[in-house]
Amino acid sequence: MSTDGELEVVGRPLPRVDAVARVTGTARYADDLQLPRMLHARILRSPHPHARILSVDTAAARRIPGVKAVLTGMDLPIRYGIMPVSQDERALEFEKVRFVGDPVAAVAAVDEETAAAALDAIRVSYEPLQPVMSIEEALRDPVDEPIHDPALTRQRGNVHRLVSYEFGDVEAGFAAADHVREDLFFYQGNTHLPMEQHSALATYEDGRLTLWSSTQVVHYVHRALAKVLELPMHRIRVIGAAHGGGFGGKTDPFSHEIVVAKLAMVTGRPVRCTLTREEVFYAHRGRHPVLIWMRTGVTREGRITAMHVRTALDGGAYGSYGPATVFYTGTLQTVTYAIPAYKFEGVRLFTNKAPCGPKRGHGTPQGRFAIELHLEKIARELGLDPVELRRRNYVRPFTRAVNWLRVTSCGLEECTEKVLQASGYRGRPRRPGHGMGFAASAYMSGAGTPIYWNDMPHSEVQLKLDRTGVTAYCGAMDIGQGSDTVLATVVAEELGLRPADVRLVTADTDATPVDLGSYSSRVTFMAGNAALEAARRMRRLLVEAVAEATGVQGDLDEIEVREGRVGEVSFEQACQLATTRFGALSTSGSYRPPRIAGPFKGSGVGPSPAYSYTACVVDLDADARTGLIRVNKVWIAHDVGRAINPLAVKGQVEGSVYMALGEALMEEQVYRKGRHKWPSMLEYKSPTVLEMPEIETFLVETVDPEGPYGAKEAGQGPLLPVIPAINAAVFDALGIWIDETPITPEKVLRALDARARGQEARYGPRRFPDVDYGAPIRVDPPDPHDLRVGEELERAFAAAGR
């Protein structure tokens, strides 16, 4: 960066620092790693959706030549789970199984064939229990027994979590409305489908465990290993191998990670396990199927007076991030639209399916889908332009929402204008079957609170500088989103280098300080800020050393650090001068979001130091004869605050559009006869390149006051508006509402048939089940202009007795 603040590398579309390794095949994924004497592990999984385990007999398996160890649940009895409130998984179960695919036993053998043969030889006897396969069933009294012990869940039946909030006076809000509308939506579950299957390799040497894994969160895996294996954290090292795609699917600690670690400890040999594609469908943690009921009051002009949202989540067999997901289906509605009174009730249920968890957008695509279509319908009912209705309700920058979420920079208006202009949405020509749809959305740039309660930084970066140059150390894991590139770019910017000049050591718990990991779109914002702090400190030291050595007097800030030079000397010389002056240097930087959460229990889910905003228009053709849909083009504008690398941001936006198309039109993690209907990459349909429309991406830069160089997130938010925009475009094209995902051709024809019979031109859920959400926690809304954060906010809470 030059002394006048002009950016040199930030904002330039440079290739990612790992681009060559990725495309030439030198990136080493976990499954590429081989160590001498390495064993192969396979995991035996439940064939029953719900059953008690009566016995596990491993004697025959142990006798097979080449089998080195067999584990059962008794070897790993300690429960774990990503959320402290939901410690409900075991690496291998010994009491009961909760879905087809639940791990029961594991084998380490000299090769995979032998391991597989050993699995075949393990005899497990089960007592099948009545499976629970839907939201409706999960709400009924269990036939045999609840999926989880109510003593652990402290809930009735198969309820996992319940939330119920009322912000402001909802009744008064509805009373003030000229018009009230209710709608029902269903968002189907789907999975991440990363190219790379999960894989982990462990060694146990000299009392120290090392695990290489395809994970998004080395720190959380570290914690889970310590807990389950009862080892101190300093005797465990977790290293993130080159990553072949996560999307949220590698954000939990997984059975196979714990299993290979234990097997390495038992055998004294390295052990690797790579999941099969089928097992990846069982590891899952993907999109929750969610049933959503929405009721909104509006004035004649289309201003929202109150909103009431109910959600019911099909959580699958375990908790995973579910306690947060249930909140996310309802909390972020308020950071796009100013809702003066808001009631939200949500329930997450256990079912006998692969556990759901966080998938790109974590819990918010479902709620977003519903609210966008709901507002679209309200607008049409009132005879208002659906975009105009939304705009009348858009949140304003630098305000606080009814549920206390603090909004800072917000480029919703600019994003909207960009896509409307570019797409010609307003004056669109009409031909039969052609439609256009619009939607808007918001997403978090990292969660404001950590998963386990603590006051420590969320991200830390250390820089080392010696006579050979500079190295950055950070626990962040590049899962393909480009976080390594962001780190290198930030450091390079501050030290006047090119990103490729910065050496990186990331995601290695021995070498790097903690970063909480690649989830909730937090890395650019948080690790970026930490890197910025560390780099500025390093720059200061460099400048000091150079000034001293070259006899420069006066303001050190006047010394230019740019284009590989520090003042009058080259960067290389500067490193030597600095090492001469100080010895090898290290600086660190860290980031912890300010306290922004509101003064009520459960306020920790939803706050983020900044929200990204997106708007999009979809253009498609829908064939009334076949129900088939062809998306022609997507215009999408994303308020990323500042694009640290616009090429990488566009990549994230395009990837989001791709994933959204899959969710909108074909992907379904569905079950038949108690098991996953098609755990296969051929049968589970996800779009190919041929289904991809042209995408025109606009980056809107609102320069957030708290983001690094003003940056906000880009990895998840752009997915959100695309899905409802597709449904809106289908309505535009054919005059039918498909109020659920995915829009299969069958559903289109059923809605057309319904219309032909004089019924509602709609396909979607018909009933929201009765759920006892309990009395809501009532929360007084904040002053929308009160933007205090941190200690100031805490003092205010204390004064108000909150």
Added chain:
Amino acid sequence: MLRLPRLRYLKPASAAAAAAAVAEVGPRAVLVAGGTDLLPKLKRRQIEADTLIGLAHLSELRGVRGDARSGFELGALVTLTEAAEHPALVEGHPGYAEAAGLVSSPALRNAGTVGGNLCVDTRCNYYDMTYEWRRSIGFCMKKDGDVCLVAPGSPRCWAVSSTDTAPVAIALGATVVLVGPDGERELPAAELYRDDGIQYLAKPAHEVITALRLPPADGLASAYVKLRRRGSIDFPIAGAGVALRLVDGRLERVRIVMSGVGSHPVEAPAAGELLAGQEPTPEAIAAAAELAARPAKPLDNADLHHAWRKRMVRVVVEQALQRAVERARARRP
């Protein structure tokens, strides 16, 4: 990773030797050409074998011979890419080339062969799953079990014929050349199939297909329309192969054969006859398509809803007829 079982791979000196080898080794031997259908199935233990009898090295089975005037002979090892891109074939029997070009994906077409495609296993999404999955739900009669999971109570298997090239081949009146231990025979392509999801081929396991013979073009216009979820990779969930002649504005010798609707490529002779002698008006075509589609009864064992697939059969038949008619019109001087 799913692993292949331990296998012995034999390279017989000729097609006849390959046939003899299969006969000799018995049920645990299986012929392999491109391996694109077979190898995944071996990994999933849908097919159990310990010996692969390789054909890929047999140059006698390669190459496209002949031309539009005399008819074509496609060696069984001709790849689908070669068939799809062969200029004379594209000109002479566009429907066949089109079908070959719609199989799966470019990579699989580079490996997959004409012979292998004719023999591709019938499909069912209760069957095209791993061993563990099938064991979990309970094996079905197509492999390791004795019931049908799609149609419980059914005495037979309804797995779906999913070859893309067979419908047009049959519609064109193609023949296949087979070599067995007792010598060679030639069979109408239609007679290669049986209406049975398990024993779907009407040939003994040891007979080797050496060639597919397509008739002289002789005014025949052909087309293949394939319905699948995505633009690539997917097997047909309904397909229609059509061959017809348009003589003085009237249709002659119309053959309509469908894929993805039954356990064998299903011909609709009545629909073909309905069109014979008629002008190819949209109404006539629609009526024939309706008639052709009527017997199709898709089950819940393939992609998308079976009721929707049922509705789509007539759409693909109609589209294939229209396309073939257009081609016939374009061809006339």
